[in-house]
Amino acid sequence: MEIREVAVVGMGTMGAGIAEVFARAGISVVAIDVDAQALSRGMAALDASLARAVSRGKLTSSEQAQLLGRVRAAAGFGDAAGADLAIEVVPERLEVKRQIFAELDRVCRPDAILASNTSSLSVTSIAAGTKNPGRVIGLHFFNPAPVMRLVEVVSTVLTADGLPGEIASLARRLSKTPVQVSDRAGFVANALLLPYLNHAASLFERGYATAEDIDVAATAGLGLPMGPLALLDLIGLDTSLSVLDVLHTEFGGSRYMPTPLLRRLTEAGRTGRKAGRGFYTYPAAPQTSDNGNEPAAVPATVTLVGLGDAAETELASMIAAAGLNVTRNTGHPTDLVVIAAAPERPVLPEALAAGRPGQAVGLHLAGSGLAEVVRTALSTEAAVAAADALASRLGLQAVHSPDRPGFLVGALLYPHLADAVRMVQDCYASAADVDTAMRLGCGYPQGPFHLLDKAGLRQALDVLRAMYAEYGDPAFAPPPLLAEHAVASLGFTSAP
Ligand SMILES: NC(=O)c1ccc[n+]([C@@H]2O[C@H](COP(=O)([O-])OP(=O)(O)OC[C@H]3O[C@@H](n4cnc5c(N)ncnc54)[C@H](O)[C@@H]3O)[C@@H](O)[C@H]2O)c1
Structure with a gap:
């Protein structure tokens, strides 16, 4: 069916953006809202968004006028009678959505x-209450709708054959990239993003690392545009909590069970940016690097211990290039023993073998310009401070991690990648669709499967096995599909 007119029901944050998307594609829009003021605010938001596009030279004044001419504010639900498609964008409450669909059933x-x-x-429970569930579909836009290119097209067991394909074509006509999925909580993007954010909040809550280090591990270590705790503050802790509750009801397990701190901060009204406070305070307090402590001296000679692998060679040449002496003689009385660490093996046994565990600290190069400084149960404060000073001399940003599997970057990354692999293993989405969803819906520079191929399947498998062995949480058990690909040396993407 040719879509010429669309009714947008609910002109809030998302509705106004979605109305703009349709109008930009030359489709007439009838804007409906239960609240007259909300409708005017939505129309004003659309106006302002188009005015911004004109001022940036991205739209001409005549295009703006034509676009605005395509959107009319409706007097009521009756105005949806001529719509070829009606999309509800009302608050996330099932009873409200059902009531809207009953109205649409009556007038459309x-x-x-x-x-x-x-x-x-x-979407299934929304569809099941309608007269003709075969014509009901999920069309999930991302915020801000005019900017974000991803649209998840969600079909239910009741959806008529052919409709998902038709809607995917419509999404392309709107200059969006559709990903077609069936009806599972969180679809692709939220079902992957939220457990990752939850895990980051849980690492913080359990004192595994500081909020700043967790966020730097994600940005500098993984190349993500934003750290998980800063992102939780942006999305809103309350919103994130309710999505996690839904995911937990659907899937169960520790990845989706909201970490208690999320609920406590929400109860306390510290819901993130919009409240001025979440994991961080807004506006941010001016940064001061002066913590009152004298910076530790960079040791003139560093003892380096490793397995003679590439990681050790790289560290040795970096330390030497910084004008410091490197010794492999563990008997030599230096202030710092650097263990060239790998996230799948603990540092402590090597520190003990070196004979001076107090002075021993693990150092792991994770991503460009990031060093994980790994403190064992026996590392002294002085040794950690010396390792920080060394990282700074090497031009690396340092984050601190306990001596646990994956250290900090890997503990964030690999369970997240395992969730993505499980989605493919379950035949829910293809690796390409998962990557598209995370790139276009969550702003990842590279999708999870590109990250996985880059990190190496063997390392992912080994870290996950170590995490599972240490914590016993089935969420960390490597998915069989990952093990199969690792053994077969088979990447998930054609161009890793
Ligand atoms: N905000 C986001 O980042 C985001 C992103 C993707 C999807 N969504 C989804 O989009 C939907 C809307 O979210 P939002 O953030 O735009 O909400 P919002 O609160 O900003 O807007 C909801 C609008 O619906 C109107 N409304 C309420 N009851 C109505 C009724 N019975 N009939 C007609 N209009 C009614 C309200 O007046 C309001 O204008 C939710 O399902 C949400 O999960 C939100």
Whole structure:
């Protein structure tokens, strides 16, 4: 069916953006809202967004006028009668959504397509209450809708054959990239993003690392545009909590069970940026690097211990290039014993073998310009401070990690990648679709499968096995598909 007119029901944050997306594609829009003020605010938001595009030279004044001419504010639900497609963008509550669909059932043509922009509710349970569930589909846009290119097209067991393909074509006409999935909580992007954010919050809550180090591990270590705790503050801890609750009800398990701190901060009203405080305070307090302590001296000679692998060679040449002496003689009385560490093996046994565990600290180069300084149970404060000073001399940003599998970067990354692999293993989405969803929906520079191929399947497998052995949490058990690919040396992407 040719979509000429669309009814957008709910002109809030998302609705106004979605109305703009349709109008930009030359489709007429009827904007509906239960609240007259909200409708005017939505129309004003659309106006302002187009005015910004004109001022940036991205739209001409005449295009702006044509676009605005395509969007009319409706007097009520009756105005949806001529719509070929109606999309509801009302608050994330099942009873409200059901009520909207009952209204749409009453006023829309029997052949009109009814869509929901729900992020986490079951599209099936919305569809099941309608007269013709075959024409109901999920059409999940991301915020801000005019900018974000991903659209998740969600079909249910009741959706008519052919409709998902039709809606995916419509998404392309809107200059979006569709990913077609079936109806599972969180679809692709939220089902992968939220457990990763939750795990980061849990690492912070358990004192594994500081908030700043966790965020730097994700940005400098993984190349993500934002750290997970800063992102939770941006999304809102309350919103994140309710999506996690839905995911936990659907899937169970520790990855989705909201870490208690998220609930406590939400109860305390510290919901993130919008409240001025979440994991961080907004506006941010001016940064001061002066913690009152004298910076530790860089040791003139460093004892380096390793397995003679590439990591050790790289560290040795970096230390030498910084004008410091490197000795492999563990009997030599230096202030710092650097263990060239790998995230799948603990540092402490090597520190003990070196004979001076107090002075021994693990150092792991993780990503460009990032060093994980790994403190064992026996590392002294002085040794950690000396390792920090060394990292700084080598031009590396340092984050601190306990001596646990994956250290900090790997503990964040590999369970996240395992979740992505499970999605493919379950035949829920292809690796290419998962990568597309995370790139276009969450702003990842590279999708999880590109990250996995880059990190190496063997290392992912070994870290996950070590995490599972140490914590006993089935969420860390490597998915069989990962093990199969690792043994077969088979990447998940054609161009890793
Ligand atoms: N905000 C996001 O980042 C985001 C991203 C993707 C999807 N979503 C989903 O989009 C939907 C809307 O979210 P939002 O953030 O735009 O909410 P919002 O609160 O900003 O807007 C909701 C709008 O719906 C209107 N409304 C409420 N009840 C109504 C009714 N019975 N009939 C007509 N209009 C009614 C409200 O007046 C308001 O204008 C939710 O399902 C949400 O999960 C939100």
